[in-house]
Amino acid sequence: MIPSGGQVTRVSGQVTRVSGPLVEVRGLTGLAMSDIVEVGAYRLPGEVVAISGDRATVQAYEYTGGLAPGDPAAGRGEPLSARLGPHLLGGVFDGLLRPLDGAGPWLDPARSADAAGASAGEASPGPGFGFTPQASDGDVLAAGASLGTVANAGGVGYRVLVPPGISGVVGGLRPAGQVAADEVIATVGGRPVRLTSSWPVRRPRPYAERLDGGAPLQTGQRVVDVLFPVTRGGTSAVPGGFGTGKTVLLQQITKWSDADVIVYVGCGERGNELADMLTELADLSDPRTGGKLAQRTVVIANTSNMPMMAREASIYSGAAVAEFFRDMGLHVVVVADSTSRWAEALREFSSRNGEMPAEEGYPAGLASALAAFYERAGRVIAGGGWEGSITIIGAVSPAGGDMTEPVTAYTQRFVRCLWTLDRDLAYARHYPAISWAGSFCRDAAVVGNWHARNGDPGWTDRRATLSGLLAEADRVGELAELMGVTALPPRQRMAILAGRLAREGILQQSAVSATDAYCDPARAGALVDLVLAVGDRCLELARRGVSAALIEDQDFSPVLRAKEDAGTPEQVRALAAGMLARLDALAAADPPEMSPGE
Ligand SMILES: Nc1ncnc2c1ncn2[C@@H]1O[C@H](COP(=O)(O)OP(=O)(O)OP(=O)(O)O)[C@@H](O)[C@H]1O
Numbered sequence: 339m340i341p342s343g344g345q346v347t348r349v350s351g352q353v354t355r356v357s358g359p360l361v362e363v364r365g366l367t368g369l370a371m372s373d374i375v376e377v378g379a380y381r382l383p384g385e386v387v388a389i390s391g392d393r394a395t396v397q398a399y400e401y402t403g404g405l406a407p408g409d410p411a412a413g414r415g416e417p418l419s420a421r422l423g424p425h426l427l428g429g430v431f432d433g434l435l436r437p438l439d440g441a442g443p444w445l446d447p448a449r450s451a452d453a454a455g456a457s458a459g460e461a462s463p464g465p466g467f468g469f470t471p472q473a474s475d476g477d478v479l480a481a482g483a484s485l486g487t488v489a490n491a492g493g494v495g496y497r498v499l500v501p502p503g504i505s506g507v508v509g510g511l512r513p514a515g516q517v518a519a520d521e522v523i524a525t526v527g528g529r530p531v532r533l534t535s536s537w538p539v540r541r542p543r544p545y546a547e548r549l550d551g552g553a554p555l556q557t558g559q560r561v562v563d564v565l566f567p568v569t570r571g572g573t574s575a576v577p578g579g580f581g582t583g584k585t586v587l588l589q590q591i592t593k594w595s596d597a598d599v600i601v602y603v604g605c606g607e608r609g610n611e612l613a614d615m616l617t618e619l620a621d622l623s624d625p626r627t628g629g630k631l632a633q634r635t636v637v638i639a640n641t642s643n644m645p646m647m648a649r650e651a652s653i654y655s656g657a658a659v660a661e662f663f664r665d666m667g668l669h670v671v672v673v674a675d676s677t678s679r680w681a682e683a684l685r686e687f688s689s690r691n692g693e694m695p696a697e698e699g700y701p702a703g704l705a706s707a708l709a710a711f712y713e714r715a716g717r718v719i720a721g722g723g724w725e726g727s728i729t730i731i732g733a734v735s736p737a738g739g740d741m742t743e744p745v746t747a748y749t750q751r752f753v754r755c756l757w758t759l760d761r762d763l764a765y766a767r768h769y770p771a772i773s774w775a776g777s778f779c780r781d782a783a784v785v786g787n788w789h790a791r792n793g794d795p796g797w798t799d800r801r802a803t804l805s806g807l808l809a810e811a812d813r814v815g816e817l818a819e820l821m822g823v824t825a826l827p828p829r830q831r832m833a834i835l836a837g838r839l840a841r842e843g844i845l846q847q848s849a850v851s852a853t854d855a856y857c858d859p860a861r862a863g864a865l866v867d868l869v870l871a872v873g874d875r876c877l878e879l880a881r882r883g884v885s886a887a888l889i890e891d892q893d894f895s896p897v898l899r900a901k902e903d904a905g906t907p908e909q910v911r912a913l914a915a916g917m918l919a920r921l922d923a924l925a926a927a928d929p930p931e932m933s934p935g936e
Pocket residue numbers: 578579580581582583584585586587607735769770771847848849850
């Protein structure tokens with residue numbers, strides 16, 4: 339018989355049929371759609387996908403080998419829920435948010451059962467956390483208000499909140515000291531509140547008010563921050579063919595963006611890449627908190643070597659974790675690599691369940707599932723009255739680079755930013771391979787206003803000038819391919835030159851460079867100004883009659899290498915002054931009346 343759980347009611351039944359991950363059970367009363375049912379001796383969890391009388395069909399989240407008719411089944415009495423608490427920070431979890439350390443429970447079903455029990459909210463000893471109360475007994479608190487803080491939870495401002503649906507008078511509030519994750523720290527309205535709480539992951543957590551506009555998320559990646567910025571609370575998708583740099587870009591954002599908490603959902607991608615990232619994160623220190631970057635990161639791993647079934651849930655688990663931290667007044671980034679693999683899991687489910695397939699075999703609900711995922715991003719006033727945000731960034735892997743396939747096409751409709759990775763740029767080793775012609779940002783005006791209010795009124799003009807320059811260089815570049823550069827008038831030759839400086843000096847950014855893997859906004863602005871100033875000066879020289887060939891022959895490597903050589907905006911500006919002086923000397927040495935022909 340299955341042991342009874344700590345806080346949930348279990349009703350027992352029997353497995354009657356197993357077909358791959360689909361398990362039919364009988365004898366469970368009171369089941370509801372989407373409830374979690376545990377099947378077999380190892381209590382493999384699964385989700386109710388159909389009910390008829392006392393028969394229910396359960397979609398198991400794990401490999402069902404060995405499961406047979408007659409095995410026990412028990413309802414957990416709740417839909418798929420995540421155990422949310424301070425233990426999440428710095429942790430690695432599977433798609434159902436069960437801790438994954440070492441070999442992981444997948445290899446050891448007995449351990450998996452323990453973990454499943456823990457995720458259902460049973461008391462587990464766990465490490466202690468330093469709790470400091472912020473309220474007092476007798477206070478009347480509403481849902482979302484703070485009872486106290488937890489120190490050293492990843493170096494972020496971790497608040498213990500009154501969970502949604504609970505409010506009233508505070509009683510028995512614990513004094514400052516070490517508290518275990520599942521210990522009761524107070525009662526509110528007579529209901530116990532612990533450091534950890536459970537939440538059904540598919541349901542968005544409530545908030546007081548949704549806000550629009552907002553600060554940009556500084557990702558440290560120039561092409562993003564300068565040309566296609568994403569706001570805190572915004573959404574972005576990264577479509578790109580095989581090997582174009584999706585994973586590297588998302589990992590760069592995980593490492594460097596100025597968020598409080600990062601939720602990295604590795605969804606159906608290679609496990610070794612994720613393992614490498616974890617090792618790197620463990621070594622990198624966070625310039626903002628002084629701690630390790632890993633401590634403010636929650637990794638949800640459902641890589642390609644893990645069962646497909648939990649992959650569908652992993653995206654929702656990630657969103658629930660993000661909302662949990664958002665409600666504390668933190669800025670959270672959810673990175674999902676890759677939403678296409680998630681959509682494939684949806685497709686597999688629906689076909690097994692006998693749903694009518696729509697486009698390319700995806701279920702008819704694909705668009706609404708994608709919309710609902712991106713909808714969980716946003717900047718809000720949380721129940722406690724403070725502001726928090728969730729930014730969602732999802733990779734999309736269109737098969738064969740076909741951008742019209744359903745996942746890519748729908749995603750483009752729901753996101754505020756699109757960072758399209760270009761195969762030709764990636765082949766040319768121009769990384770990040772974000773295409774300036776094929777990407778968009780719907781929040782540029784909002785970000786421009788924010789910069790104007792925050793000491794950088796030139797941001798909007800700089801972006802417009804740079805975009806214009808890149809577009810002009812592309813256009814003229816096509817002509818040059820037909821006619822040869824030397825056949826072009828000097829003005830167009832200068833456009834090609836400036837385009838090259840912008841591409842190599844600004845947009846290219848190596849993820850493995852010690853100086854340049856991260857670029858702060860001030861240095862990014864200075865680098866753009868450097869390229870624009872040099873481009874302008876070249877054009878001016880050409881206008882004054884200096885030969886285009888002579889200008890092109892100049893050594894522009896200081897401009898191209900500035901991103902590596904100049905670590906501060908001041909150094910970039912000093913470099914700019916030197917370069918401009920050299921160009922001016924050119925005008926003096928090659929006076930217009932002596933220049934040949936042009
Ligand atoms: N910013 C960057 N700096 C340096 N190298 C990069 C950068 N981005 C990508 N690369 C190179 O491109 C390779 C492929 O990148 P990545 O694995 O991110 O592609 P992907 O789009 O995720 O591929 P897949 O479709 O297989 O998941 C990396 O191994 C790396 O060598």
